Amino acid sequence: MTADSFAVHSMTVSRGERYGAACGGNVACQDCSLHQLCLPVGLDSEDLERLDRIIRRRRPLRRGEYLFRAGDPLRAVYAVRSGSIKTYTCSSEGDEHVTGFHLPGELIGLGAIATGVYPRSARALETSSVCEVAYEGLEDLSMKIRGLQRQLLRLMSREIHHDETMMVLLGGMAAEGRLAALLSNIAARVGERGFSPHAFRLSMSRNDIGSYLGLAVETVSRLFTRLQAEGLLNVQRKQVMIRDPDRLRRLAGVCVDGLPPPR
Amino acid sequence: MTADSFAVHSMTVSRGERYGAACGGNVACQDCSLHQLCLPVGLDSEDLERLDRIIRRRRPLRRGEYLFRAGDPLRAVYAVRSGSIKTYTCSSEGDEHVTGFHLPGELIGLGAIATGVYPRSARALETSSVCEVAYEGLEDLSMKIRGLQRQLLRLMSREIHHDETMMVLLGGMAAEGRLAALLSNIAARVGERGFSPHAFRLSMSRNDIGSYLGLAVETVSRLFTRLQAEGLLNVQRKQVMIRDPDRLRRLAGVCVDGLPPPR
DNA sequence: TGCCGGCATTGACGCAGATCAATAAAAACG
DNA sequence: CGTTTTTATTGATCTGCGTCAATGCCGGCA
Numbered sequence: 001m002t003a004d005s006f007a008v009h010s011m012t013v014s015r016g017e018r019y020g021a022a023c024g025g026n027v028a029c030q031d032c033s034l035h036q037l038c039l040p041v042g043l044d045s046e047d048l049e050r051l052d053r054i055i056r057r058r059r060p061l062r063r064g065e066y067l068f069r070a071g072d073p074l075r076a077v078y079a080v081r082s083g084s085i086k087t088y089t090c091s092s093e094g095d096e097h098v099t100g101f102h103l104p105g106e107l108i109g110l111g112a113i114a115t116g117v118y119p120r121s122a123r124a125l126e127t128s129s130v131c132e133v134a135y136e137g138l139e140d141l142s143m144k145i146r147g148l149q150r151q152l153l154r155l156m157s158r159e160i161h162h163d164e165t166m167m168v169l170l171g172g173m174a175a176e177g178r179l180a181a182l183l184s185n186i187a188a189r190v191g192e193r194g195f196s197p198h199a200f201r202l203s204m205s206r207n208d209i210g211s212y213l214g215l216a217v218e219t220v221s222r223l224f225t226r227l228q229a230e231g232l233l234n235v236q237r238k239q240v241m242i243r244d245p246d247r248l249r250r251l252a253g254v255c256v257d258g259l260p261p262p263r
Numbered sequence: 264m265t266a267d268s269f270a271v272h273s274m275t276v277s278r279g280e281r282y283g284a285a286c287g288g289n290v291a292c293q294d295c296s297l298h299q300l301c302l303p304v305g306l307d308s309e310d311l312e313r314l315d316r317i318i319r320r321r322r323p324l325r326r327g328e329y330l331f332r333a334g335d336p337l338r339a340v341y342a343v344r345s346g347s348i349k350t351y352t353c354s355s356e357g358d359e360h361v362t363g364f365h366l367p368g369e370l371i372g373l374g375a376i377a378t379g380v381y382p383r384s385a386r387a388l389e390t391s392s393v394c395e396v397a398y399e400g401l402e403d404l405s406m407k408i409r410g411l412q413r414q415l416l417r418l419m420s421r422e423i424h425h426d427e428t429m430m431v432l433l434g435g436m437a438a439e440g441r442l443a444a445l446l447s448n449i450a451a452r453v454g455e456r457g458f459s460p461h462a463f464r465l466s467m468s469r470n471d472i473g474s475y476l477g478l479a480v481e482t483v484s485r486l487f488t489r490l491q492a493e494g495l496l497n498v499q500r501k502q503v504m505i506r507d508p509d510r511l512r513r514l515a516g517v518c519v520d521g522l523p524p525p526r
Numbered sequence: 527t528g529c530c531g532g533c534a535t536t537g538a539c540g541c542a543g544a545t546c547a548a549t550a551a552a553a554a555c556g
Numbered sequence: 557c558g559t560t561t562t563t564a565t566t567g568a569t570c571t572g573c574g575t576c577a578a579t580g581c582c583g584g585c586a
Contacts, residue, residue, distance in 0.1 A: 089427075089431055091435070091516060097431045097434060097435050099427045099430055099431065100427075110419075110420055110423055111420055111423045111424040111427060112420070113416050113417055113419075113420035114417045114418075114420035114421040114424055115420075115424075119424050119427070120427070139409075139412070139413070139416070142412070143406060143409060143412060146402075146406060149402070149405070149406060149412070150402070152416075153376050153402070153415075153416075153419070154376055154377045155377075156373075156376075156416070156419045156420070156423065157373055157374055157375070157376035157377035157378075157419070158377040159423050160373055160374045160419065160422050160423055160426060161374040161377055161378075161382050163423060163426035163427055163429075163430060164352075164362045164363075164374060164382070164383070164426055166426075166430050167362055167426060167429050167430060167433060168352055168360045168362060170430060170433035170434050170477060171360060171433050171474070171475070171476065171477030172354070172360050172474075172477060174572075174573090175572075175573070205532095205533070205534090206533075206534060206535095207533080207534095211434070212434070213434065214433060214434025214435060215573080215574090216573070216574050216575075217533090217534080217535095218534090218535080218536080218573090218574080218575085218576095219572090219573060219574075220534095221534060221535050221536080222535080222536080222573095224534095224535090225535075225536085237533090237534080237581090237582080253354060437542075437543090438542075438543065468562095468563065468564090469563070469564060469565095470563080470564095478543080478544090479543070479544055479545075480563090480564080480565095481543090481544080481545085481564095481565080481566080482542090482543060482544075483564095484564060484565055484566080485543095485565080485566080487564095487565095488565075488566085500551090500552080500563090500564080
């Protein structure tokens with residue numbers, strides 16, 4: 001295979017929008033290419049305007065910058081607009097454990113609603129921008145806009161479901177299955193966002209992957225090598241090309257995400 | 264220690280209510296001893312009546328009976344009223360993987376909201392009763408009652424947080440820490456419900472515990488024996504008495520649930 | 527452009543926990 | 557009650573993956 005079959009999908013600002021293009025980075029939800037994945041699902045343009053009023057678009061974060069830290073008081077939940085964000089906890093000894101990778105259109109900070117305090121820290125994996133959704137405003141507005149309430153509940157439910165799936169994965173699957181599941185899952189999410197699910201760039205390090213999957217870095221590395229040797233994918237550094245999606249999903253068991261059994 | 268230091272806390276209908284006592288088991292939320300844990304938190308009595316109208320109390324389930332099955336369409340979420348319920352998925356080969364144990368006051372079925380279909384099955388671990396909360400009604404009513412919306416969001420957020428904690432546990436801790444965390448967590452929840460957090464009866468089998476924690480039954484059994492030998496607890500079959508809660512929590516690491524570091 | 531520091535890969539080795547197998551102790555049931 | 561079935565415990569063995577260690581590679585920076 002040739003080098004350029006690895007298409008680099010930067011995911012940094014999708015489909016023709018550009019940060020700061022028209023109005024200092026304030027692309028309204030109306031015009032956002034993610035609006036069929038994110039909070040705006042099912043809202044008419046009047047409601048979208050109301051939603052826009054509680055949202056602030058912040059300057060992009062650079063790789064490694066914090067979006068918030070565990071222990072900060074909840075003021076907003078965040079929708080990823082471009083790039084990607086990881087969330088993680090630090091154990092008492094200081095080693096971090098990754099709890100999630102978040103792609104454009106996904107909400108971050110939902111775990112803070114119960115206590116009013118973010119239980120995890122969140123940092124950018126690459127240059128990323130987010131929409132800051134004032135939480136008070138969101139609570140208010142979703143009392144007034146049925147579609148917004150629906151979508152908020154749906155997104156929270158989806159997160160519950162996803163986390164449970166991860167529990168099953170971590171509790172029940174061997175290392176190979178875990179990595180296969182993660183890759184299949186990322187592929188699917190990349191696909192939903194309009195990019196090729198077969199070739200993408202992993203924005204997180206091997207360390208992050210290992211931490212998320214409960215594996216040692218070395219194991220992750222070996223697995224990539226093995227999966228490549230078996231012809232399931234090509235990998236070189238962070239570039240991944242999936243050559244046999246079906247076989248990969250079968251390796252992952254039922255657990256890619258959700259119900260649909262592998263076949 | 265003597266046999267009767269193992270107080271059996273049946274948890275079956277708390278504090279003087281009895282199924283069928285006054286009106287065929289229909290204890291109103293107003294009079295339910297769980298109302299400071301469950302959906303009613305923060306509602307006045309007028310709102311409680313409205314909530315009551317979308318709730319149906321069903322006949323108790325017996326051990327092993329299904330509350331719902333994975334794949335069933337979502338019609339209601341359920342609040343445990345007495346007893347305990349487990350939720351689990353079945354892998355393609357038929358072996359089940361437990362995703363949660365649910366005590367009185369906890370909500371079940373929140374993972375179904377995203378897709379409209381329950382992603383897991385739910386069965387009673389012992390004789391248990393639940394309140395069936397019509398989901399349509401709940402959506403409607405939480406648009407009208409701010410406190411209800413708040414509490415629903417809070418409960419969902421708590422579940423997200425709990426599941427993430429489990430991910431950290433399963434991904435990062437050794438077998439002993441996992442069991443210690445589960446026991447500490449159950450102890451805390453039993454305590455919140457007004458019972459002694461030091462002596463309780465596990466309603467689930469060793470198999471269920473193993474499945475939930477990602478361990479073989481044999482390992483679970485050995486761990487109980489070991490923890491007992493080390494003087495952390497006494498166990499005989501399902502009766503557990505925690506002798507050194509602090510040391511147990513320290514074994515569990517940060518991960519019992521949530522922020523508060525172990526000391 | 528060349529040096530440096532972090533990230534990734536590969537190999538060797540040991541151990542925690544899975545698996546297999548047997549027994550014991552409770553429940554379940556007629 | 558005695559019989560059967562399920563559940564729990566304990567022991568012996570085996571193995572997947574963690575750990576340690578060494579090397580290679582890329583990207584950043586002067």
